Amino acid sequence: MPDELDVIESIVRRAGRVPAGYAAIGDDVAVVPRRRGNLVLKVDMLVEHTDVPPGMTYRQAARKSVAMCVSDFAAKGVKPDSFMVSIGLRKGVTEEQVAELASGFRDAEREWKVHMVGGDTNESEELVIDCTMVGFAERFVARSGASPGDALVVSGRFGYPPAGLKVLMKSAKAAARFRKMATTSVLRPSPSLRVGMALAPYLTSGMDSSDGLARSVHTLARAGGVGFELVSLPTGEGVEEFARANGLDPEALVLVGGEEYLVVGTVKGRDVDAARRAVRKEGGELLEIGKATPKAGRVELSVGGSRRRVKDEGWTHLR
């Protein structure tokens, strides 16, 4: 059974080498060489009982803990440089599980071209991975900044992760192709840094959608002192059929599911086409789903001739 020192050795051995100027992992502090711009920081904690669904491996959990930070950096238009991981492991964790975690961190290093520069290992009652990500930037896309008239855009389609979660929890069924797409969105969430960096110059405000579309839109509304009128929902392919077959509300899957790790933001009307092209160039799809209004804090959905309020629902811990 590995102890703290074995865990560190196992993870460091599998990690990528850091370039010159960085301190190699193993001293008491990590060092990242100076860069232009201000320091941008994000910390996000993955906790087993809320963030690791049935069927997710330790390797996937480790990668996801980094993905959660990457998603915020992508939405803010900041290229991440490095990350650290503070890990809490159950007593009795196996060597194989530790090796899996190490592989997951390595996956993240490769996928998003970031360096693991340090961390901490602890004993806890469930798996906890707290990822701290750092980058440097002159500016970032703030939550505030939307003006009435701005287009509301999202960088992809919604509803797969909540559907995938239901499939993994065996509370819903799905045909093979949708099942695969939906469960993959849960087990291997893939925030796109390239899409985020391409979109950022056009955004007047923005954030990631990890707490769900409705929550993100409400947050941008509050921060910007605007309202939003949604005229279409960015429903994922197959989500409506899945909802119908399982007696679920497709709108709820799209609006309050969460964990999509896409960008939700606002763009000046004149910039929508250019933003769409920039995102397409990076393999993404930008959808215009509504516009900002002067009705501060009010989020409405107008589809099929009816109009209704969208509640500020989404994932809230401890609720």
Next chain:
Amino acid sequence: MPDELDVIESIVRRAGRVPAGYAAIGDDVAVVPRRRGNLVLKVDMLVEHTDVPPGMTYRQAARKSVAMCVSDFAAKGVKPDSFMVSIGLRKGVTEEQVAELASGFRDAEREWKVHMVGGDTNESEELVIDCTMVGFAERFVARSGASPGDALVVSGRFGYPPAGLKVLMKSAKAAARFRKMATTSVLRPSPSLRVGMALAPYLTSGMDSSDGLARSVHTLARAGGVGFELVSLPTGEGVEEFARANGLDPEALVLVGGEEYLVVGTVKGRDVDAARRAVRKEGGELLEIGKATPKAGRVELSVGGSRRRVKDEGWTHLR
């Protein structure tokens, strides 16, 4: 019962204002203005069942989570700038407990003149506080760097925290004055940044003593390719009497207790007096307890005419 948003509100309301150039807490990323030097990072996780002894309040636990990082910065001679806290809270946490955590973070801000710039709130099966600390420096005191002949120094006396822990766990008794000093060292660990910064220019290697004196000395030996001969132990006042009265080994209390949050390091012989004066000026006490030898990895204790090996014992998670 407070939810995630209440927790954030409670903590942010009590936090100090960040100066101009920093992003106020509340967006998805934290921003620290550019500084000279490379970025220095440290992450340390406090987990309730291993790091929060009986009798420690939530306020003290919050302060301690920051102290754990401050201790490393002090030993490395790097002034911390800011910190973030990623928190896991039990379902059912009370408003009072959250307010206590907030007060503890505020205590840390004031005590070490650091800014809380962000964080994350989660639900977990026990209290978890992961503190990420950042600073900027051209150089830091590394673990490696000791040469044979260098003096081995410590920035204070050892044995109070293990004694205090035993008192708090009711497995030992102590007279009022010692009891107070020992339990305070556990409940309000006080790494001294001022002592660390004053000592750092003289250190050829160094680290903090949070995993215990023996472990720290062994770590400096391995990293420097040297050995150490200890000729005296930095035994805290009253520790021997406490040990005798409770049938404990005083050497073990000093060598493998841990959580002292002092600096253990090496200094060139010619610099010892100047280092001592610099530390005294900041209210600390520098003790020379031995010297580095060419016997790589070997740590020996020579007191009272006998010589014996000191084992590489100390706190290791998951062991």
